[in-house]
Amino acid sequence: MTVTDVLVCALGAVSLGAAIRVVTTNQIVRAGLWLVVALGALAGVYLVLTAELLAWVQVLIYVGAVVVLMLFAVMLTRAPIGRSDDLDRPRLPAILVGGGAGLGLAAVLADAYRWSYIGLSGVEPGNAEALGREVFTGWALPFEVLSVLLLAALVGAIAISRPEVGERREES
Amino acid sequence: MDGYLGSYATLGILLLVAGAFFAVAYTANRLLRTNAPSAAKSTTYECGLDPAGGDWAQAQIRYYVYAFLYALFAVESVFLFPWATVFDALGMITVAEMGVFVAVLALGLLYAWRKGVLSWTTA
Amino acid sequence: MTPEYYLVLAAVLFTIGAVGVLIRRNAIVVFMCVELMLNAANLTLVTFARINGSLDGQIMAFFVMVVAAAEVVVGLAIIMSIFRSRRSASVDDANLLKY
Numbered sequence: 001m002t003v004t005d006v007l008v009c010a011l012g013a014v015s016l017g018a019a020i021r022v023v024t025t026n027q028i029v030r031a032g033l034w035l036v037v038a039l040g041a042l043a044g045v046y047l048v049l050t051a052e053l054l055a056w057v058q059v060l061i062y063v064g065a066v067v068v069l070m071l072f073a074v075m076l077t078r079a080p081i082g083r084s085d086d087l088d089r090p091r092l093p094a095i096l097v098g099g100g101a102g103l104g105l106a107a108v109l110a111d112a113y114r115w116s117y118i119g120l121s122g123v124e125p126g127n128a129e130a131l132g133r134e135v136f137t138g139w140a141l142p143f144e145v146l147s148v149l150l151l152a153a154l155v156g157a158i159a160i161s162r163p164e165v166g167e168r169r170e171e172s
Numbered sequence: 173m174d175g176y177l178g179s180y181a182t183l184g185i186l187l188l189v190a191g192a193f194f195a196v197a198y199t200a201n202r203l204l205r206t207n208a209p210s211a212a213k214s215t216t217y218e219c220g221l222d223p224a225g226g227d228w229a230q231a232q233i234r235y236y237v238y239a240f241l242y243a244l245f246a247v248e249s250v251f252l253f254p255w256a257t258v259f260d261a262l263g264m265i266t267v268a269e270m271g272v273f274v275a276v277l278a279l280g281l282l283y284a285w286r287k288g289v290l291s292w293t294t295a
Numbered sequence: 296m297t298p299e300y301y302l303v304l305a306a307v308l309f310t311i312g313a314v315g316v317l318i319r320r321n322a323i324v325v326f327m328c329v330e331l332m333l334n335a336a337n338l339t340l341v342t343f344a345r346i347n348g349s350l351d352g353q354i355m356a357f358f359v360m361v362v363a364a365a366e367v368v369v370g371l372a373i374i375m376s377i378f379r380s381r382r383s384a385s386v387d388d389a390n391l392l393k394y
Contacts, residue, residue: 002296003177004177004296005296005297005300008300008301008304009300012300012304015304015308016304016307016308016311019308019311019312019331020311022311022315022324022327022328022331023311023312023314023315023318023319023328028321028323028324031324031327032323032327035327035330035331038308038331038334039330039334042308042334042337042338045301045304045338046338046341047180048177049301049341049342049344049345050176050345051341051344051345051353051356053253053254053353053357054341054353054356054357054360057250057357057360058360060246060250061243061246061247061250061360061361061363061364062330062334062360062363064246065242065243065246065247065364066243066330066363066364066367068239068242068243069236069239069240069243069367069368069371070323070326070327070367070371072235072236072239072371073236073323073371073374073375074323075235076232076233076235076236076375076378077323077374077375077378077384089317089318089319089320089387090318091318093317094314094317094318095314095318097313097317098310098313098314098317099310099314101309101310101313102306102307102309102310102311102313102314103310105306105309105310106302106303106306106307106310109299109302109303109305109306109339110299110302110303112298112302113297113298113299113302114299115297115299116297117296117297118296118297118298118346120296120345120346120348125176126344126350126353128253128254128256128257129254129257129258130350131254131350131353131354131357132253132254132255132256132257132258133258133261133262134350134351134354135251135254135255135354135357136254136255136258136259136262136266136269136270137262139354139358140269142358143251143269143273144269144272144273144276146273146358146361146362147248147272147273147274147276147277148276149361149362149365150244150247150248150276150277150280150361150365151276151277151279151280152365153244153365153366153368153369154240154241154244154277154280154283154284154368155280155283156369156372157237157240157368157369157372158237158283158284158287158289160369160372160373160375160376161233161236161237161240161372161375161376162233162237162287162289163376233375236371236372236375240368240371240372243364243367243368244364244365244368246364247361247364247365250361
């Protein structure tokens with residue numbers, strides 16, 4: 001095992017443990033905080049994979065914005081802050097379906113490389129400059145489409161979360 | 173400490189030192205302080221009155237509007253970082269691309285402002 | 296590098312997310328599990344980008360993150376709107392389309 005393999009095993013163990021806590025904890029707020037740990041450890045894995053910009057974007061978007069939004073939603077839906085016992089559905093069918101899917105996925109992915117060592121073809125680290133050059137040349141059209149998607153999300157979220165806004169306009 | 177992982181090893185060591193400092197400071201505090209807990213000390217302080225009712229209230233939906241506006245514009249700003257490193261080299265076309273991107277999102281901000289969701293009181 | 300570590304990590308993470316979506320009742324926790332599954336997919340994209348020596352996979356993962364942020368914004372707004380009419384954030388109560 002090389003240094004990167006040891007690092008990724010350690011970070012992966014942290015990420016998996018936190019993910020299991022997200023699924024099993026009885027307290028909704030703690031599930032959100034465990035999600036921070038899981039996604040943060042994944043950001044570390046991205047760093048090991050030399051995806052620098054992506055790692056920091058993960059911290060900024062997921063840990064900084066998405067989890068904050070989820071905690072806001074917990075507060076807004078008056079979720080119980082303490083333990084709540086009715087969080088789970090029947091477990092057996094879910095574990096059968098999910099476990100089957102996961103085993104199949106792991107088998108397919110493991111079969112693809114069979115634990116072999118792959119020599120790297122000397123790619124440059126995915127820092128801001130390298131990714132910027134790619135995004136603003138080859139990926140310019142998807143980038144512009146993203147702005148329309150974000151606009152649609154903004155308008156849709158306003159329309160859904162503040163229905164009284166539209167009604168008030170029509171009456172006046 | 174050179175190479176790609178080496179530069180991040182410096183950061184990792186710094187993080188470890190910071191964590192160790194935190195642990196040592198709190199352990200020293202725990203060892204040195206006196207400990208005399210009582211029921212009155214652990215109640216929530218509410219301007220001298222005894223707290224009544226629960227401590228978990230439902231927040232207003234208005235907070236959510238600000239939260240998701242922040243999230244969407246954080247996503248926009250994330251694209252500004254790679255753009256800032258390359259627009260000098262790639263020329264005006266890149267500036268125009270980013271201009272369109274920001275303009276479309278500014279339309280959304282304009283919509284929010286015109287609909288009045290940005291003002292706190294819905295007068 | 297040995298890509299299996301990353302790929303198996305992604306597969307197990309995806310499994311945990313999928314099981315979570317199936318067994319949790321609270322819609323917000325279901326959302327968190329969807330995020331776990333999206334992140335597992337991102338991890339495979341970044342791993343394949345590293346193996347192939349190309350940045351395209353990283354850019355795809357970047358775009359997936361942005362789309363996920365938009366999805367969370369709209370999804371949580373829908374959950375809150377359901378909560379307002381049903382006074383509950385449980386996915387079992389949002390069964391209006393069933394009848």
